Amino acid sequence: MRKTLLILSLGLLVTGCSLKPDMIEVNHSFEYQFDSYSVNEKWWESFKDERLNSLVAEALKNNSDLLLALNNLQKASINLNQANLDFLPNISLEGSASKNQSSGETFSRQPQSRYNSFGLSSVLSYEIDLWGRVRDTANAKEAVFKATKYDYETAKLTIASSVANTYLSLISLNEQEEILKDTLKTYENTLFYRQKQLDAGSIDELTYYQAKASVDMAKTQLITLQNQISQTNTALALLIGQNPDEILNKSIAAPKILPLSPDVPEGISSDILLHRADVASSLESLRASNFMVGVARTAWLPKLSLTGVFGYSSDEFDRFLINNANTWSIGGSVVMPLLDFGRTSNNVELANLDQNASLLNYDKAIKNAFGEIKDALNSRKNSVLKEQSMQELANSQTKVYDLAKIRYDAGYSTHLEFLDSQRNLLSAKLSLAQSKLEVASSVVGVYKALGGGFNADSNSTK
Template sequence: MRNFMFVTMLLLVCGCSVGPDYVRPDVKAPDQWNVEYKAAADLANTQWWKLFGDKVLDDLIETAVRGNLDLKSATAKVDQYLGVLDTTRSQYFPQISAGFNPGATHTGSSTTQSYQATVNATWELDLWGKIRRSSEAAQAQIVGSEAGRRAVIMTVVSNVASGYITLRGMDRQLEIARDTEKAYAESLKLFQLRFKYGTISQLELSQAESNYEAARQAIPSYESLVRQQENLISLLLGRAPGPIPRGKTIDELIPPGIPAGLPSLLLERRPDIIQAEQNLIAANAEIGVAKAAYFPKISLTGALGVSSGDISRLFVPGAGIWSAGAQLAQPLFNFGQTAGQVKQAEAQQQQALYQYQQTILTAFREVEDALIKTTKGREQLEAQRRQVASLSDYDRLARLQFEAGTSSYLQVLDADRSLFTGKLDKTKTHYDLLVSLISVYKAMGGGWVNEADKLQEPQKK
């Protein structure tokens, strides 16, 4: 018995892990971004959405972080992989079971009764690191799923903020359409009176009617867009479609600064990159799991119990029994099954590697795109503000000339349409700029995801 235990301990000490150890791939990150911008250093680790200064937006984001169903699903996935790790680690220890086996043997004219009650143990020795590699993969899956959950938080917060700002921008466009329709309706009434008394032609009246109808048809279009945007935000909140409360107007919202961050920091700040690397670590460990099948499987077995031909004497002194043994199973011929499993694991590791590299490149592109949209969007907005101011002067002067009889109504019509379109375009550029700022925060990642995660915790009263 002593020799048996000595050999067992020797095998455990000499055990090794087959398969490659993980080494992080070299990643060449740019030294700096290609877009020049003025950065605010500490904003990446703050609740940046509060910088807009809208309490309604703050409440919507808190509601979404607590109620979004995609986020709840991602949280459940973390629990799933915690269970996988518990299952895997349990293989480090003996599997213990209990049994009771009554039986009877009939020989000729006699029948012999037998009763056994035993506690059985089976322990597979992890000589080749199969369980260690499985645990390594399970741990990586836990870290990866947690990073995936944080990536969902990042997406939910960004989408709620973008959705709300887009909603307030569409509200402003609807307001412009309604104000324009109201002004055109007043002009049409005046033109109808003038036509009645013969001071304008049928052509000029038709032009006024056309102008009015053009503004009128824009209203249901924007009403539809507003309703759809409300439904989108409701979905992010984990609710059925319904109205969304409003806070500040699009013009009252305060744009936050652009967060600082070098390209190399993305590897640690972006949850999706962390998740992709953990997937690579797990896939790398699975190669070791597959290769362990090439080597012998050694299991120790043991049993301790009682046995008797009379159930009433099952637990009396002298009824005890025990057994101990070992089993070695070495695969000989499985016609390429193990080799195929290793090949599959290695191919999956390569897929995970390429996906990791692609995720990093995508992150770099998303930051560059968001920065260029923000910097150029500011330039575009300033140009459109100047254009709307010029169009307002053009519209005012065209009306004065028409009233003085020095120009036709066609010039007024052109000025009205240009001003209407200019106001709508300026509003669109304005909320697109704010959305692009949000995209910068989302693309750069950072400690703000931790701040958003804290919103799930119940508030202390």
């Protein structure tokens, strides 16, 4: 018994050795000239639109894709707990009872006899983690859990961004619908006036049908736009997780004027790697693959296990729990591969390739992060400039329309020239509304590219 305890103690002393390779050096230094920034975790509240806040909150509670990501996070947590349990021995309870009879014709040549056998024992089995297989497996599971946690944060950011963009699109479409309705009303009034002129013989049919064509064109544009409103409404309903009855029979209310776009950061800080959940997830996946290389290497070495059995046995049921009926045994086993025809080598090589793939994915995540940030900041700057230009264009087209109307009424220009000014004014108004949407969407894009308030330090697990 003392020898066994000595072996167990020595085994515990050497436990903790690991065959995993050193963690691959990753490049955390970059050349850039950006300013520091700070993004609120609930960045959508910066639009100061209570309806948007309510929609995002509903989506973060009910969205199916987000619920699936949460389910994956819960699975990763259970897998981590399961891996940590491997540090503890496995204890089971075994019971047996049998009734036996032997006849005088058996090989033992003993007279016929009957006897009973009862047993109750607990079995303890424990693997001594000589080479760190259990610990590396647990560390890999912990890294996977963290990566899944960061994936959940990425899913939250994606859902919130999609809700914000879809809601802003719905507002912009409502604004464009109002523009088209007002324009259509003006076109119809003009057509009514042209009808009277035609009846009076002061204009020809060409002028009348040119005016009618403008009405028909505006009606077609309005119908197309209303179909887009319906589709956008449905998309928003799906994002926030409405039930089928609400999707079929209800519309989501949205104003007709976009909220003021908030000021956004103009650059990034040196700790950008802490502010992108996808980058943090890729790094944890790399760490997990590094631990799994160590796990694969342990298959080359012996596996030492201890087994103990403690219990009672007797041939009488009412006596098998007394002290004189107790039994125990303890032993150990060593298992190691002798000839596996390269199976272990192949598994180690596969683990190395998985680690290499994780490194490539991490490098890709870093490059994508900086690429998305660059594009988002440029899009923000250019969308503001475009809105300013579109506002000036709309003002100019309004002047052109006013002058063309005066000239046509005075007989100094053709009706076609007047219609062109009408169409160009409508196009400018619609383009201005779309440019305002681009500005608002660019703000969402910047917040998303900068990680949406995520911070790897504040989200780390202990």
